[in-house]
Amino acid sequence: MRCTVRLSVALALVFVLAFPALSQTTFRALTISGVVKMEDGQAPPNPALIVLWCDGRREPQFNTNRNGKFSFRLGADPAAMAPDSRSQLPSRQIGATGPDRSYVNLQNCEVEAVLAGYSSSRIQLGRRSVFESSDIGVIILHPLAKGEGSFISVNSAAAPDNARQLFEKAGQEMKKPRPDTGKAIKQLTKAVAAYPAYAEAWNLLGRAQALNTDYSSARESFEKAATADPKFVSPMLALALLEMQQRHFKECADWAAKTLKLLPALGEANYYMAISQMSLGNPGAAEGPARAAAASPDATEFPKAHFILGNVLAQRGDIKAAAAEFRKYVELEPNSAAAQATKKQLAEWEAAGALK
Numbered sequence: 001m002r003c004t005v006r007l008s009v010a011l012a013l014v015f016v017l018a019f020p021a022l023s024q025t026t027f028r029a030l031t032i033s034g035v036v037k038m039e040d041g042q043a044p045p046n047p048a049l050i051v052l053w054c055d056g057r058r059e060p061q062f063n064t065n066r067n068g069k070f071s072f073r074l075g076a077d078p079a080a081m082a083p084d085s086r087s088q089l090p091s092r093q094i095g096a097t098g099p100d101r102s103y104v105n106l107q108n109c110e111v112e113a114v115l116a117g118y119s120s121s122r123i124q125l126g127r128r129s130v131f132e133s134s135d136i137g138v139i140i141l142h143p144l145a146k147g148e149g150s151f152i153s154v155n156s157a158a159a160p161d162n163a164r165q166l167f168e169k170a171g172q173e174m175k176k177p178r179p180d181t182g183k184a185i186k187q188l189t190k191a192v193a194a195y196p197a198y199a200e201a202w203n204l205l206g207r208a209q210a211l212n213t214d215y216s217s218a219r220e221s222f223e224k225a226a227t228a229d230p231k232f233v234s235p236m237l238a239l240a241l242l243e244m245q246q247r248h249f250k251e252c253a254d255w256a257a258k259t260l261k262l263l264p265a266l267g268e269a270n271y272y273m274a275i276s277q278m279s280l281g282n283p284g285a286a287e288g289p290a291r292a293a294a295a296s297p298d299a300t301e302f303p304k305a306h307f308i309l310g311n312v313l314a315q316r317g318d319i320k321a322a323a324a325e326f327r328k329y330v331e332l333e334p335n336s337a338a339a340q341a342t343k344k345q346l347a348e349w350e351a352a353g354a355l356k
Contacts, residue, residue, distance in 0.1 A: 029073040029074070029130070030073065030074050030104050030106075030128060030130050031071065031072065031073050031074070031130075031134040032071070032072070032074060032111065032125070032128075032134050032136050033069070033070060033071035033072075033134045033135050033136070034069075034070060034071075034111075034123070034135060034136045034137055034138065034139060035064075035067070035068050035069045035070070035138055035139070036048045036050075036064050036068040036069075036070070036113040036115075036120075036138075036139045036140075036141060037068055037138055037139070037140055037141070038118075038140075038141050039140060039141070039142055039143075043066065043067050043068035044064065044068050044113075044115055044118075044141060045151065045152050046115060046116075047063040047064050047065070047066070047115075047175050048063065048064045048068070048113040048114060048115040048118075048120075048139075048141065049061075049062075049063055049113065049114040049115070050062055050063070050064065050070050050072075050111060050112075050113055050114075051111070051112050051113070051114050052074060052109060052110075052111055053109065053110045053111075053112065053122070053300075054106070054108055054109040055108045055109075057334075058300065058332075060114075061074065062177075063175065063177075064113070065175060066171070066172060066175055071134065103127055103128065103129050103130075104127070104128050104129075104130065105127050106125035106126060106127065106128055107124075107125075107126055107127060109124070109125045110122040110123060110124050110125065111123050111125065111136060111139070112139065113139045113141060114298075114301065115141055116151065116234070116237060116268055117143065117151040117233070117234075117263075117266070117268075118141040118142060118143060118151075118298075119141070119142050119297035119298055120139055120140070120141055120142075121139055121140045121141075121142075122139075123136050123137055123139060142297075147262050147263040147264055147265075147266075148231055148262050148263075149231050149232075149233040149259065149262025149263040149266075150231055150232060150233065151232075151233060151234050152200075152232075153199035153200045153203075153225075153228075153229040153232040153234075154229065154231075155197045155198060155199050155200075155228060155229045155232075156198065156199070156200050158195075158197070159191075159195050159198050159201075160194060160195055162194055163190075163191040163192075163194040163195040163198055163201065164191075166187045166188065166190050166191035166194070166201075167187075167188065167191045167198065167200065167201045167204070169187050170183075170184040170187040170188045170191070170201075170204060170205075170208070171204060173187070174204060174207065174208060179208075179211070181208045181209075181211050181212050182212075184204070184205075184208045185205065185208045185209060185212070188201050188202075188204055188205035188208065189205065192205065192224075196228070197228045197229075198228065199225045199226075199228040199229035199232045199235070200225070200232070200234075202221050202222070202224045202225035202228060202235065203221070203222065203225040203232070203234050203235045203238065205221040206218040206219070206220075206221035206222040206225065206235065206238060207238065209221055210238075210242065215242060215246065218238075218242060219239065219242060222235040222236075222238045222239045222242070223235070223239065226239070226258075231262060233259050233262055233263055233266070233269075236255050236258050236259040236262075236269075237255075237259055237268055237269060237272075239251075239255040240252050240255035240256045240259065240269065240272040240276075241272065243255060244272055244275060244276065247279075249275075249276040249279040249280050250276070250280065252272055252275070252276040253272075253273055253276035253277060253280070255272075256269045256270075256272040256273040256276060256289075257273065260273065260289075265292065265296065266296070267292070267293045267296025267297070267298045267299060267301065267302060268293075268298070268301070268302070270289040270290070270292040270293040270296065270305075271289070271290075271293040271301075271302040271304075271305055273286075273289035274286045274287075274289040274290035274293060274305060274308050275304070275308065277289065278290075278308050278311065278312075283311070283312045283315055283316075284312075286308055286312060287309065287312045290305045290306075290308040290309045290312065291305075291309065293305040294306055294309065294328075300332065303328075303329055303332035303333040304329065304333070304338070306325045306326070306328040306329035306332065307325070307326070307329040307333075307338055307342065309322075309325040310322045310323070310325035310326040310329060310342070313325060319349055319354045319355065320354075320355060323346055323349060323355055326342045326345065326346055327346070329342060330342055330343060330346075
């Protein structure tokens with residue numbers, strides 16, 4: 001028996017020595033889980049995007065489920081990750097490598113939730129073991145701005161049961177990583193037919209149609225949502241974004257203005273207004289909204305607000321102030337094409353002695 005044990009050990013040592021790469025490349029992915037809640041303890045009205053911040057760099061991960069819960073491996077399969085147009089970094093696996101490295105150093109990393117109209121608490125990850133519980137606790141969402149507007153429509157309370165059930169089924173479908181938009185559109189079309197004042201159903205219908213690249217129908221649905229509940233800002237923001245993506249900057253500015261009438265300090269609406277005014281050739285009109293977006297609680301979601309401010313100040317001849325804004329932009333969005341051009345401009349100013 002002793003010989004057998006010794007022989008087994010000897011063979012194991014030979015195996016490790018002969019194939020050292022195999023003994024060093026063991027990878028254990030790090031999983032985190034938790035829950036996102038509103039201030040009153042309820043689940044968020046819509047899925048929230050979970051974002052990882054490491055050394056000031058932003059990496060979107062996954063969406064919460066309908067109960068606000070989330071669980072995923074950090075930097076998992078990019079195809080399964082939540083789509084996010086503001087992501088600057090490629091996905092990467094995060095975990096421990098090698099047989100003796102069970103801990104991952106995430107001292108400079110935090111996790112937050114992103115949902116339009118809300119700011120988020122952050123949870124610092126610190127030094128974590130791949131073998132310990134993945135639960136990092138509760139992330140709390142706080143309303144961003146005070147005003148008459150709301151991200152929840154009061155009309156929903158009066159929806160009949162059949163319309164509400166169709167809306168909830170469509171909502172569950174739309175929360176999936178790869179939703180069946182055709183199925184959701186059919187359910188939502190029936191819901192708004194049963195209850196034409198169902199603003200949240202019209203809004204979700206617009207989102208489904210936009211995912212289907214049916215922008216004309218999406219625009220119509222968002223407009224009906226805004227008409228059904230004039231204080232419901234979600235469809236107004238969706239329309240501002242849709243018009244901006246279609247390069248209809250006058251229309252984008254109009255919807256941003258309507259939103260700002262209801263929630264004057266809302267960062268997202270100010271951001272759309274700043275982009276629209278700058279694109280329309282009105283840098284003076286872009287400055288105030290850009291500053292408001294850059295100063296909002298969710299400012300990290302709008303790094304280009306600093307880029308806009310830098311351009312406004314440069315056109316005014318205030319090169320030092322412009323350079324300060326450009327540096328903030330490069331810090332927040334270092335890998336974008338605009339950041340490369342910004343770095344070149346900063347280098348030229350530096351070489352010319354304009355920043356002394």
